[in-house]
Amino acid sequence: MLPTLVRRLAAAPKPKLTIQNNPYKTKKVWPPDFSKLSPHEQFKFEKRYKRRVKLASARPKWNKIIQLTQLFSITFVVIYSVLFMDWKGESQPFEGVRRRFWETMGSFSPSERFERRKDIDHPSTTTK
Numbered sequence: 001m002l003p004t005l006v007r008r009l010a011a012a013p014k015p016k017l018t019i020q021n022n023p024y025k026t027k028k029v030w031p032p033d034f035s036k037l038s039p040h041e042q043f044k045f046e047k048r049y050k051r052r053v054k055l056a057s058a059r060p061k062w063n064k065i066i067q068l069t070q071l072f073s074i075t076f077v078v079i080y081s082v083l084f085m086d087w088k089g090e091s092q093p094f095e096g097v098r099r100r101f102w103e104t105m106g107s108f109s110p111s112e113r114f115e116r117r118k119d120i121d122h123p124s125t126t127t128k
Contacts, residue, residue, distance in 0.1 A: 082094045082098070
């Protein structure tokens with residue numbers, strides 16, 4: 001193993017591949033001369049190029065971050081405008097939704113947790 005390593009280090013480095021000394025010759029010239037192609041072949045090359053550019057420029061993580069940011073910001077604005085926004089003396093378009101939401105959330109507060117609603121007939125209070 002050691003003689004092989006010494007021999008490899010002593011050998012001259014391989015020349016880098018260039019167009020002139022590349023053993024792998026291309027089958028087609030790229031980019032092709034579009035003036036010599038039929039319209040159908042031009043269209044095929046154009047579709048292939050667009051597909052490759054789209055794949056090369058795809059950034060799925062960035063797109064997902066942007067989509068989630070848009071979703072959360074729009075959701076926040078809608079919830080804020082429906083439940084908390086002061087409409088400065090105008091008629092409150094979401095007053096019914098606000099009232100119902102805060103009545104529902106009020107039942108979770110410690111002071112109102114054990115109050116019974118008056119509009120519901122509870123089975124434990126009825127007599128037989």
